[in-house]
Amino acid sequence: MFIYALILYLIIGTAIAFFATKRISTDEEYFIAGRRVGGIISALTYAATTYSAFMMIGLVGLTYLSGVGALGFELFYLVGTLMLLSYYAPKIWKMSKEKGLVTPGDLFTVRYGPRVAKVLAVVVALALIPYTSLQFVGISLLLSREIDFASGIIFSAIITALWAFLGGMRSVAWTDAISGVFMMFMAILPIFYAFQMLPDRDFSKLGELLYVPNSFWRYDVFIAYTLPWFFFALTNPQVVQRIFIPKDIKSLKRMVILFGFYGLFYTVFVTFIGLQLRLLTEYGVFPRISDRDLVMPKFLELLPPWLSVLVALSIFAAAITTADSIVLTLSSMFTRDLLNNRSVLAGRILVVLTTVAIAVFAIQRPAYIVDLAVMSSTILLCQLPLILGIFHWNFGKEFSAIVTLITGFSIAIFLYYTKLTLGIPIPVWVLIFSFAVFFLSAEIEKRFIVHT
């Protein structure tokens, strides 16, 4: 039954992607839909890009394991995003329209020069290729009953590349919109099913899972989880690029508000599923599961077949929508920032090549893939001083920007593998180093480097 539902979903998605191929003559049309997207579609593509398969698999499991702190962590991300978007999004949108920005790297080019955008493209690729390959791995595991692992990766890659290849941002945004609505419904239905399985609703049985700090959510753990996500709206290029797409300022504001409501409801629903499943475990109705990533798959086995298929399909949709958005953004950065090419054909070729690179990475299934994926948001924090510099500071140019990106990236990788953190969360170190290096190198640049 899952295969039939999947085929139907793919037919609908591909039809939308075909329909969106019209009117693409420039790379601006291809990568940011000609800046003509309405507020509702913008909000849904922002949401579907942000909320990956992590929500229904990872966050349900994290809530099951650690309790309400998982909601706090995810809502900290949401209020941080609202805070940053309500202040910076109108400025970024206006700048993108006035200066014709297409890629997130263009923001950096305007202020720091084109070479910084090239370095950024490499840093972003190193951070996001492992993260995106994890989406493919997730899909492949979801399809493991139907096809083998390698075929699952190839299948995910084909769908991702096809939807982005055909219509670029327009097809990605429309398929994201359909998928986003579907994901929301499929987060609601399991709540009712789990609720009626409960013999009683005495949540006090969950004990320390109902408050923070507890044995999981210590202060340092909470900061380590929350800090990279708090700045996600400014540091993750696939969402930054979505600030360029609304057709006018009213649509941009609508995008932010609707995304906020989507994020709030989706987060509450998903974490409530996790809490209910843990309560079911305490009542002895649901098995005790130690591997948090297996909580949702186990729950799917208990759902009625039709609901299980639809929820699994929503997880598939979440993974694909995140993957194709990242692929499109990466290909735009490779095409425009790295290769200085403005043709749509080059963009399409880079979509295919980027997807192949992600698939090759995923198919190897290296042990460090999860580590790197978890690290992705932390690595991307090294951009923060540069982004704030665009709007708040006059100091710091090409030299400082490149040194900051390379140092911040290196510190993140070094600390993650050596664990020489002195008990301080890695994201805090990355932020401290990135800001310190930016300010210091800006001073050096001002005194010793003459820009022509």
Add this chain to the structure above:
Amino acid sequence: MRLFEALVVIIAMCVPFVAMKSSDLTAYIYWTLVSAAYLIFIALRRW
């Protein structure tokens, strides 16, 4: 003003760490309400 706003929201989001130790859904509901209130503030007052 924006800095003050950010400070207030972050402090409000941190309250469960110091003031909510009950064995019910208080922290869960509190976080949801604070986020909703901030979202409504942005929707109605900011824009």
